[in-house]
Amino acid sequence: MNVLYANWQCFGADDIIEAFENLGHDVSWIELTETSHERMDWNFIEFLKIKIKEIGIELIVSFNYFPTLSEACKDTNCKYMAIVYDSPSIKVYSPSIINECNYVFVFDKAISEDLNRKGVRTVFYAPLAVNIERLSKIKITDEELKYYGCDIGFIGSLYNENHNLYDRLAARTEDKQLMGYLEGIMEAQLKVYGYNFLKECLKPDIVKSMYEAMPFEVEEGSLTDKEYVYSDYFLCRKLANIERTRNLSLLSKYFKVHLYTNNQDVSIGNCINMGKVNYYTEMPKTFQSSKINLNMTLRSIRTGIPLRAMDIMGAGGFLLTNFQEDFLLHFEPDADFVFYASPEELLEKSDYYLRHETERKRIALNGLKRIKEDHTYEKRLKALLEIIK
Incomplete structure (x- = not known):
């Protein structure tokens, strides 16, 4: 092809x-083109049509x-x-998602099911993949092991940038009742793992x-609404900032925690x-090098397995993650990975697996084996191309 x-x-x-x-x-x-990230780039479209035919x-x-x-x-x-x-x-x-030429594979089963319920037949569920061959060639030196070595490692954004949408919203309103309500539903959501109810809480007023x-x-003809934008782009990102900051602060009281993030000036616990x-x-x-690799999923990912989690297991790392339903479709808890469902459980399981090295290493090896068997790029593409044919 x-x-x-x-x-x-x-x-x-x-x-x-x-x-x-x-x-x-x-x-x-x-x-x-840069324009393609924001809207239809008609000049690029005409260029592509010519290239496709040529x-x-x-x-x-x-x-x-x-x-x-x-x-x-x-066309x-x-x-x-x-x-x-x-x-x-x-x-x-x-609106273009329904184009018959499309084969759109999303890693979040809940999103694919949502679009399918709306009559979209061009969207399919597919977990993400890992390049095992590339990862297996990466060797770590004793010096690097000493540099990167820690009890718990976390790689990810803290969503604390100055232009984040929620903080901009807060700065533009004097409606204390509104902000109190939003803070309240975010605090409630923090206590619930495996189900995102933020959008349901955004009533018309x-x-x-x-x-x-x-x-x-939202775009004319869009299959979503303002509630989706405000819940997923405003609240979920702010929630990630709160959740990640609190969990990292908690863990760092007891363990050596390495934080890898774009903002090198930020200090957390x-x-x-x-x-x-x-x-x-x-990466x-x-x-x-990290005894435990922590994944804290952005709440806009309803049930899906984030790329970070797949990369951790594909590199042979031990994965400790918040609960996400799609994990259960492909991996076995406490055999291939470990999940937590509260900050208290996160702390408890971190302590347990840091003290049980043999069990921790066995789980990491099982996760790597499962990735090799079922989640390489070649195996994933073969499956996706079968759908396209």
Whole structure:
């Protein structure tokens, strides 16, 4: 098959191109335009249509869904495969999602089911994949092991940037009742794992008040609404900031915790801020060196397994994660990974597995074995291409 990979600053580009080539497909690539990230880029669409016909492209592939790519494929008898790993991702609710050329694979089963219930037949559930061959070649030196070594490692955003949407909303309103209500439902959500009820709590009067402070219009014909935007882009990201800050502060009271995040100036409890790490060359070494690798899933991911969790297991790291329902479809708790359902349980299980090294290492090896057996890029692409055919 003649495949065109549409590139942007995402994780996994080299991995997926390598996997397609390993499966015997011809792959070329092109850079997505900046405009394509925001809206339809009609000039780029016309350029792509010409390119598709000139070199006989049969399939365009991208990480995340882009309506611009779908539009280019729609009239050219070309198929479009989008592998969505970001959440929230409002583009999957775009009117163009129903284009028959689309094969959109989302890692969150709840999102695929939501769109299927709305009559969308171009969206499918597929967990994310790992390049085991690349990870297996990464060797760690004794010096690196000493540098990265810690009791608990966490890699991820703290969502504490100055322009975060929730804080901007708070700065623009004097409605204390509104902010008290939002803080209340976020505190309630923090106590519940495995089910996100924030959107259900955004009644019309609350949405009206939020809209007055920070108006946002969903695309005409969109399959979602303002409630989705305010819950997933405003509240869930703020909730991640609160949850990650509290959990890391708690753990760092008792254990050596390494924090890897873009903001090297942030200070959380007794955490050691190690700054950011390179996805390909450094991140796997942190997974191998940390006794426990912590995953705290953004609440906009309803049931899905985040890419970070797959990468941890694929590097042979021990994974301790919040509960996400989709794990149970592919992995066995306490055999391949371990989950927690409260801050108290997070602390308790961290302490237990730090004191039980043999059990911890066995679980890490089981998780790696399961990734090798079922979740490599080649195996995943074979399954996805069967659907496309």
